[in-house]
Amino acid sequence: MKLQLAIDVLTSEEALVLAKKTSKYIDIIEIGTPLIKHEGVRLISLMKALHPKKELLVDLKTMDVGEYEADFCFEAGADIVTVLGVADIKTIEGAIVSAKKHGKKVVVDMINVADKITRAKEVAELGADYVGIHSGIDQQNAGQSPLADLKKLSKAVDIPLVVAGGINLDTLDEIIACKPEVVVVGGAITGAKNPKKIAKKISKKIRKAS
Template sequence: MSIPLLQVALDNTSLEDAIASIEQYGHLIDIVEVGTILHVAEGLHATKTLRAMYPDKILLDDIKGADAGKTLAELCFGAGADIMTAICAADINTMIAMKKVGEKMTPVRDVQIELYGDWTYEQAASWLAAGIDQLVYHRSRDAELAGKTWDTPDFEKIGKLCEMGFKVTITGGLNKEDLHLFKDYPIHCVIGGRSIRNAANPAAEAQAFQTEIRRIWGAK
């Protein structure tokens, strides 16, 4: 299996905080994410600033777009994002509209679907048919706060989505101690958020994630 990428979600409530955080470990990670919270707080100013800070990193804008795909894609890709997210509840035409904007750009930009709530494998097949092959399997932060842990149905769904041909990103309060739970799956990307941002030493924690990812997936 290939080695999963490491992404950090900047879910800070201000750009100032996000910058102070990412400066500590940005060089150690693969994907810089403008988290939904940061984007809600600061808009495209956050996207543009992080693009300027990290011209060579993959920049993901987690806006969870639900409609008006063309306009949102023009905004997010135009501000420098390589990848933007759509919510799974969006109409397929919204996702396709985003994808089309990205395909016309150089380099090509891409769309990733955020799985929340109810979705079906039939929908997932329609995303693949439209050329959208990246998705995020999510344990909701609020479901997590309400006590939901990673369990068998999660792993079954992740396995099936990988088999279908999706590049699957996993997220939702992940600690490095959780990563081994996913060892049997060809995970495309792991998102660390609070566990890295709020660590006593965020750089050491980011490095520890990378080491653990290589320990688990590197030997295969």
């Protein structure tokens, strides 16, 4: 089981400092969607140069031109990109084509997909590396959590799962019990007074469960 840090600040300076403080405990560094839109691909190259041994995920949430968007992120140094499960299947296929071409990986993010089991099976068949179970921040604010979907999908599908959506030290045990491949933590670490300390605690729980 891996720990992914979702970096949800807006500037490259803050993002690079957060990664520096916590990287010892993190397996995958994520450049979040607002952050990539705010800072652009230059941050991908900077982050990879500073953390060459970590996996680097860019949360593109691609909705069109799947191959085109994935291509330029992989070329800048990303190891994993995301594409939306609600996108046209050709867009998802394009992101997967790009990943295979570069020897890299794709997460299909199931945010707001109505029939998640069917879509997860379709994208597994196409060669996606992971399916992402994800409650958005706007959904978390309305009371949703990814746990119910994680339980359902972990029984129904055979593709590695990434789980994200407001996960913190209090909710971590229930998430870990479902044995996802990757646990994504954002605000619980990036918003902490001492991000390193919280990252260490979360990492310890994940190591123990692996």
